[in-house]
Amino acid sequence: MNYQAAIFDMDGLLLDTERVCKGVFEEACASLSIPFLEDIYLDIIGRNAQGIEQVIRAGYGSDLDYPVLHEAWRIRYNAVVKHQAIPVKEGVVELLTWLKDHNIPTAVATSTQQDVAKIKLDLAGLSHFFDNLTTGCEVKNGKPDPEIYLLAANRLNINPQQCLAFEDSNNGVLSAVSAKMQTFQIPDLVQPSTEILTLGHTVSDSLSHVLAELKQRKYAA
Known part of the structure; x- marks a missing residue:
């Protein structure tokens, strides 16, 4: 080598970090009465913001209000990772x-x-x-x-x-x-x-x- x-x-x-991120995504979904689709979530791991949005929109369909879900997810995630050592x-x-x-x-x-x-x-x-x-x-x-x-x-x-x-x-x-x-x-x-x-x-x-x-x-x- x-x-x-x-x-x-x-x-x-x-x-x-991934368990933290997954947990707050589930919380965001629950807060908006959106189902948590684990297979879709696992496919976003490793992708950047644009890739994450594409996968979630494709997986959840056109009825999803992605900006609302993303904001609920972002607020919960940042509340953890910007203030606590992972x-x-x-x-x-x-x-x-x-x-x-x-x-x-x-x-x-x-x-x-x-x-x-x-x-x-x-x-x-x-x-x-x-x-x-x-x-x-x-x-x-x-x-x-x-x-x-x-x-x-x-x-x-x-x-x-x-x-x-x-x-x-x-x-x-x-x-x-x-x-x-x-x-x-x-x-x-x-x-x-x-x-x-x-x-x-x-x-x-x-x-x-x-x-x-x-x-x-x-x-x-």
Whole structure:
């Protein structure tokens, strides 16, 4: 494995955010007497704002007042993530520390809008690990398109093929693999689909296991 940088998704990968987001979406639906369609919800994970809207509108149909639902969801979500530190997932700090100790540049490529992403990383105490932050509002085509990963690699001035990418969602994996990055998937709410498993990336239980693998590969080289 030849790599010169590491690029991370944020929600569901660095931070245990997805359960919070799902819970407040359910609350927003209930407040408006709208059914919670779990299969539709799970398909939005990893997408940017535009992609989320497209999936929800298609799944819920033309009768849905999306702006009203989105506002109810946003208010509940921001009330949590803008004021409380989201728990950091297993192995995150250890892996980021190891990469820094080995002078490997790191970046975040998240579909979350920039101001919210900065707050989440600051509250979680992770901001200082990263050399740059690339967010969904900065790209025209969100995940599963590779644009966000290509932009993050460009900002690090590293060839995408020499970047490690870390993702939890299937949409994120498609994005990273399409950018030709060496991709690790650590599933959160959604397990890899049959289609995703054919991509040839590495699936792991946690970032702790990823760190152990990277150490083994490094010292075996």
